[in-house]
Amino acid sequence: MIRSVAVFGATGSIGGSALDVIARHPGRLRASVLAAGRDVDALVALCIRHRPDHAVIARDDALLDLRAGLQAAGLATVAHAGTAALDALAADPGACDTVVAAIVGAAGLDSTLAALRAGKRVLLANKESLVLAGALMMRAARDAGATIVPIDSEHNAIHQCLPADGDCSGVARIVLTASGGPFRGRGRESLAEVTPAQAVAHPKWSMGPKISVDSATLMNKGLELIEAHHLFAMPSDRLDVLVHPQSLVHSLVEFIDGSTLAQLGLPDMRTALAVGLGSPARIASGVSGLDLLQHGRLDFEAPDTDAFPCLALARAALVAGGTAPALLNAANEIAVSAFLQGRIGFLAIPALVEHVLDALPSGPAASLDALRDADQHARRVAGRAIDSGTVA
Ligand SMILES: NC(=O)C1=CN([C@@H]2O[C@H](COP(=O)(O)OP(=O)(O)OC[C@H]3O[C@@H](n4cnc5c(N)ncnc54)[C@H](OP(=O)(O)O)[C@@H]3O)[C@@H](O)[C@H]2O)C=CC1
Numbered sequence: 001m002i003r004s005v006a007v008f009g010a011t012g013s014i015g016g017s018a019l020d021v022i023a024r025h026p027g028r029l030r031a032s033v034l035a036a037g038r039d040v041d042a043l044v045a046l047c048i049r050h051r052p053d054h055a056v057i058a059r060d061d062a063l064l065d066l067r068a069g070l071q072a073a074g075l076a077t078v079a080h081a082g083t084a085a086l087d088a089l090a091a092d093p094g095a096c097d098t099v100v101a102a103i104v105g106a107a108g109l110d111s112t113l114a115a116l117r118a119g120k121r122v123l124l125a126n127k128e129s130l131v132l133a134g135a136l137m138m139r140a141a142r143d144a145g146a147t148i149v150p151i152d153s154e155h156n157a158i159h160q161c162l163p164a165d166g167d168c169s170g171v172a173r174i175v176l177t178a179s180g181g182p183f184r185g186r187g188r189e190s191l192a193e194v195t196p197a198q199a200v201a202h203p204k205w206s207m208g209p210k211i212s213v214d215s216a217t218l219m220n221k222g223l224e225l226i227e228a229h230h231l232f233a234m235p236s237d238r239l240d241v242l243v244h245p246q247s248l249v250h251s252l253v254e255f256i257d258g259s260t261l262a263q264l265g266l267p268d269m270r271t272a273l274a275v276g277l278g279s280p281a282r283i284a285s286g287v288s289g290l291d292l293l294q295h296g297r298l299d300f301e302a303p304d305t306d307a308f309p310c311l312a313l314a315r316a317a318l319v320a321g322g323t324a325p326a327l328l329n330a331a332n333e334i335a336v337s338a339f340l341q342g343r344i345g346f347l348a349i350p351a352l353v354e355h356v357l358d359a360l361p362s363g364p365a366a367s368l369d370a371l372r373d374a375d376q377h378a379r380r381v382a383g384r385a386i387d388s389g390t391v392a
């Protein structure tokens with residue numbers, strides 16, 4: 001049977017990689033729903049290429065533009081606008097059986113949750129939703145019989161190394177690899193003046209601006225610790241981070257018998273997406289195999305948590321539990337956005353996250369509403385600190 005795939009965040013970096021893999025397998029996969037945030041022209045261009053049944057633009061006021069663009073292109077694709085339409089298509093069994101969750105930020109939570117609650121197969125790239133509401137999402141997936149395939153390269157690597165039957169009793173610890181980002185090796189004081197253009201210039205991966213800044217601050221690895229905690233039911237003290245600048249070893253699993261399994265490959269997200277899209281079969285992704293002789297060496301070093309405090313802030317939030325990860329994530333989203341707009345400096349990103357975590361106590365994450373309130377509260381506190389110049 002052909003898998004009908006909804007790609008949420010289709011106009012982004014992960015969305016593009018997913019569509020590239022889907023187009024390589026017309027007899028196995030089809031893009032049935034494409035969704036974007038604001039970019040109607042880019043969405044229409046993708047619809048012309050992939051001919052989905054449905055196209056969704058999250059911006060409510062863009063329906064007429066999207067409809068006009070699809071009609072001008074002579075497409076039968078049905079136009080939708082707004083987040084309610086996105087959530088409805090995520091849950092609709094006639095629209096898709098698989099969802100690539102690749103919206104950036106907490107904005108991806110509702111559609112991902114809708115897909116999980118409908119028992120879909122979810123290829124999860126949107127790590128912020130797990131940081132914000134991981135326990136709730138994992139429970140929703142269990143209750144509805146949904147499948148989550150981790151797409152984040154490290155978690156996809158771990159998924160490939162763990163026993164297929166899900167029995168993790170033999171796992172001693174999980175080691176997430178980190179490239180170290182564009183500022184690896186630099187001291188904290190030298191980071192005060194770095195520009196957004198320098199921060200998004202990732203040394204190994206081609207990604208959207210938000211995650212690229214997260215990689216530069218090492219918050220990406222902090223978010224990934226929390227993500228791994230939920231996906232693999234691992235406590236913080238059995239989750240480690242190792243800097244590996246070549247980005248060829250995507251993560252490692254150490255077992256209690258002394259074995260360590262790792263997954264290696266070129267830094268190209270199409271490999272992880274092909275694992276999720278083809279599973280249980282291995283399918284071609286367009287990524288070539290690894291020529292280790294050409295690469296020559298694999299280096300490893302400890303992360304520098306003095307220069308990059310975000311990693312420690314995220315681990316502390318993971319240990320604190322409750323709403324702390326939601327507060328951390330929301331503060332970070334506001335900080336990264338302000339940094340990209342040139343409103344605050346690079347060192348203000350960890351400062352703002354710390355400010356919010358100090359200002360707001362972690363409460364119980366008893367419900368989705370409690371998590372949403374924490375998220376909104378953190379955004380307000382962070383916004384005020386930026387506007388007042390408390391953190392600059
Ligand atoms: N890029 C990568 O290699 C990796 C990414 N990830 C994760 O995957 C996610 C996507 O990252 P990436 O592809 O780099 O991001 P991009 O910035 O490249 O793409 C973001 C996508 O999300 C859409 N979008 C933004 N806001 C909304 C919204 N409010 N509602 C609906 N859609 C929205 C954008 O649409 P529009 O173009 O219209 O704005 C775009 O399609 C992130 O959570 C990231 O952490 C994880 C591992 C690797």
Ligand SMILES: CC(=O)[C@@H](O)[C@H](O)COP(=O)(O)O
Nearest residue numbers: 152153178179180181215220
């Ligand atoms: C491709 C991917 O999964 C990113 O999350 C990547 O890991 C970013 O690189 P860093 O290791 O620099 O955060």
Ligand SMILES: [Mn+2]
Nearest residue numbers: 152153154224
């Ligand atoms: Mn990653």
